[in-house]
Amino acid sequence: MASLDNKSPQEISDLLDEYGIKHGPVVGTTRNLYVKKLKEAMAKGKKAKPSSDKTYYREEEEEVTYVYKTPTKSETSGDGGPYMRSRREWAEGEYGHDTSYSSYSSSRPEYRGRDLVNEPYMYDTPSTYSSNSYAKPTPMKSEPEKPKAQKSSRLIPLWLQFVFFLALAAFLYLVFSNMETNEPIQGIV
Amino acid sequence: MSTTSQKHRNFVSEPMADKPVTALAGIGDRLGHSLMEQGYDKAYVVLGQFLLLRKDTELFCYWLKDVTAANSKQADDCAQCLKEWCDAFL
Numbered sequence: 001m002a003s004l005d006n007k008s009p010q011e012i013s014d015l016l017d018e019y020g021i022k023h024g025p026v027v028g029t030t031r032n033l034y035v036k037k038l039k040e041a042m043a044k045g046k047k048a049k050p051s052s053d054k055t056y057y058r059e060e061e062e063e064v065t066y067v068y069k070t071p072t073k074s075e076t077s078g079d080g081g082p083y084m085r086s087r088r089e090w091a092e093g094e095y096g097h098d099t100s101y102s103s104y105s106s107s108r109p110e111y112r113g114r115d116l117v118n119e120p121y122m123y124d125t126p127s128t129y130s131s132n133s134y135a136k137p138t139p140m141k142s143e144p145e146k147p148k149a150q151k152s153s154r155l156i157p158l159w160l161q162f163v164f165f166l167a168l169a170a171f172l173y174l175v176f177s178n179m180e181t182n183e184p185i186q187g188i189v
Numbered sequence: 190m191s192t193t194s195q196k197h198r199n200f201v202s203e204p205m206a207d208k209p210v211t212a213l214a215g216i217g218d219r220l221g222h223s224l225m226e227q228g229y230d231k232a233y234v235v236l237g238q239f240l241l242l243r244k245d246t247e248l249f250c251y252w253l254k255d256v257t258a259a260n261s262k263q264a265d266d267c268a269q270c271l272k273e274w275c276d277a278f279l
Binding site for chain 1: 242
C-alpha cells in the first residue's frame with residue numbers, strides 16, 4: 001500500500017474519487033480525515049479500485065493495437081487510434097470466418113486464444129519490420145487457432161453451417177447443370 | 190421525527206454571529222473546550238469546517254469524532270444543527 005501521507009492533495013482527491021467517496025477540498029483540516037477514510041476503504045477493498053482494472057484493460061488494448069499496426073504499414077502509411085480498431089476487425093475477418101468474428105466481438109474482453117497467441121509472436125515483427133515475414137507465419141498460426149476458435153460459443157453450430165453450405169452448393173450446381181444453352185457446355189454436364 | 194433540543198432551536202432560529210462553539214447543539218463544555226484548543230473557538234469556524242466538507246453530515250460527524258472525543262449522538266446533533274442553520278440562512 002502506497003504511503004498516503006506522501007501523496008499530494010490532488011492525488012488524495014483522485015483516490016477518493018476512485019473509491020467513490022464524496023469529498024470536499026483536501027486542505028489542512030480535512031486531509032487527515034480523508035486519509036483515514038481512504039485507509040478504511042482500502043481495508044474493505046471497496047469497489048476494488050476500478051481504475052486499476054481500467055489500466056489493465058488499456059494495456060491490453062494498447063498492446064493489441066500496437067501489434068495490429070504492422071500489417072497496416074504495408075498498406076497505408078497512416079496510423080491512428082480509431083483507425084486501428086477498424087483495422088483490427090478487418091484483420092479478424094481475414095483470419096477466420098464470419099462466425100468467429102461474431103464470437104470474438106461478444107467475448108472481446110476475454111481475448112480468446114488467438115490474440116494472446118499472436119501477441120508474443122508479433123513482438124518480433126516490429127523489430128524486423130517486414131510484412132513478408134509477418135504474412136508467412138500467420139497462416140500457420142491461424143490454423144491451430146481455428147479449432148480453438150471453434151470451441152467458442154456460437155449462435156449456429158459450425159456443422160450446421162457446413163451442411164447449409166453444401167446444400168447451397170448442390171442446389172446451385174443443379175441449377176447450373178439444368179440450364180439450357182445452344183451450344184453444349186463441355187466439361188461440366 | 191426526532192425531537193430537537195432547546196439549544197438546537199435557539200441556534201437555528203437566528204444568524205450565529207459571534208456565538209461561541211458551545212452554543213452549538215451537542216457541544217457541551219468538555220467538547221467545546223477540546224474544540225477551542227484546536228482553534229475552533231467560534232461557531233462560525235466550525236461552520237467553516239462543515240462547509241468544507243460540503244455540508245455532508247456524515248463526513249462532518251466523522252471529522253468531529255476524529256478531532257474530539259465526541260460520541261455519535263453529540264456529533265449527530267451538531268451536524269443536524271449546522272445543517273438546519275445552513276438551510277435557513279446560507
